[in-house]
Amino acid sequence: MSNFVLPNSDPKCTVNLTQGLTKDQLLTFRAFKEWINTLQQSLSTQQSESHPFHSSPYKLRKIDIQAVDFFGGSRIGFIKLKAEVSNDNGEKLPGAVFLRGGSVAMLLILQPDDVTSDSEDDKYAILAVQPRIPVGSLAMSELPAGMLDDSGTFAGGAAKEIEEETGMRVAESDLLDMTKLAFPDSKELTGESLQAAMYPSPGGSDEFIPLFLHQRRVPRAQLKEWQGKLTGLREEGEKITLRLVKLRDLWKVTRDGKTLAAIALYEGLRREGKI
Known part of the structure; x- marks a missing residue:
């Protein structure tokens, strides 16, 4: 199983790929791009002092790609992943995701x-x-x-x-x-x-x-x-x-x-x- 660091992630987020899925396939999958952009933008809102999680903000630390289904041989249809989102106190948010897009x-x-x-x-x-x-x-x-x-x-x-x-x-x-x-x-x-x-x-x-x-x-x-x-x-x-x-x-x-x-x-x- 291969892995890579998610581009522009802070802290650095390790992505562990499942067999048969490449880094380029994942990063160009429309549903993954929309999901990660939305999540990162939402996490950034914790910087506001009015945000309920401001004092102990949650961060995306790891993504495990657990399974992938292809349509027509090479086009990604669905992805099942587990995202580790936690704060510095060790508190975690549920992160099991069935990724399919719009x-x-x-x-x-x-x-x-x-x-x-x-x-x-x-x-x-x-x-x-x-x-x-x-x-x-x-x-x-x-x-x-x-x-x-x-x-x-x-x-x-x-x-x-x-x-x-x-x-x-x-x-x-x-x-x-x-x-x-x-x-x-x-x-x-x-x-x-x-x-x-x-x-x-x-x-x-x-x-x-x-x-x-x-x-x-x-x-x-x-x-x-x-x-x-x-x-x-x-x-x-x-x-x-x-x-x-x-x-x-x-x-x-x-x-x-x-x-x-x-x-x-x-x-x-x-x-x-x-x-």
């Missing part, structure tokens, strides 16, 4: 064009029903979503996933970033530079998910085209069936966290007149 999710709302546009009663949301082996399910209902690659914008990634999972083409300009609209700048509140996104499992994973909204009026007969439609990239193992549900019932037909977060944001933004 994803995007979309709340797609369809409304029959034979009702008034300000009505909420006849709106439908599109869900993707698909196997999710990590939770032991072959039929998990959730918002259309996908992981981000190393290029493009969040909105561009969302538009791409919408087309792949529903067959619907949506321009980036027709997507509303609900998380960016709802959440204030984290740096103004805490001094930390977190993503304008929701974090589904901050106790164990770096994953962050911007939640987008697209609303579209369609002929009522066209709604049937999406109900039960088989979609997804079959060659990549995606087995997706589309499901239409009444928007007002969305909160009680899924256990998916990003879906529940999206409907909460949608309702909150509506109450404040932002959408």
Whole structure:
């Protein structure tokens, strides 16, 4: 197992690599770069006398890369690591991290064009029903979503996933970033530079998910085209069936966290007149 000193680390942080992973692969992995930059920036906020950890600040001292999964042979997909973050008193913070980077999710709302546009009663949301082996399910209902690659914008990634999972083409300009609209700048509140996104499992994973909204009026007969439609990239193992549900019932037909977060944001933004 090889190791190196993390560039620009103070104190010097040793990174122990797992077999099959090189220093260059790790340092160029987008999720690792975003995670380490965010962590180091947050640790720097302890310099302020008003910070609760100022008198005994925590420092990143070591990173053990425990496992790595590759996509398509050479592209890093996931990394499991253990970060040692402690203060000079020997007190440690939990540092087990499942590193996977950002994803995007979309709340797609369809409304029959034979009702008034300000009505909420006849709106439908599109869900993707698909196997999710990590939770032991072959039929998990959730918002259309996908992981981000190393290029493009969040909105561009969302538009791409919408087309792949529903067959619907949506321009980036027709997507509303609900998380960016709802959440204030984290740096103004805490001094930390977190993503304008929701974090589904901050106790164990770096994953962050911007939640987008697209609303579209369609002929009522066209709604049937999406109900039960088989979609997804079959060659990549995606087995997706589309499901239409009444928007007002969305909160009680899924256990998916990003879906529940999206409907909460949608309702909150509506109450404040932002959408």
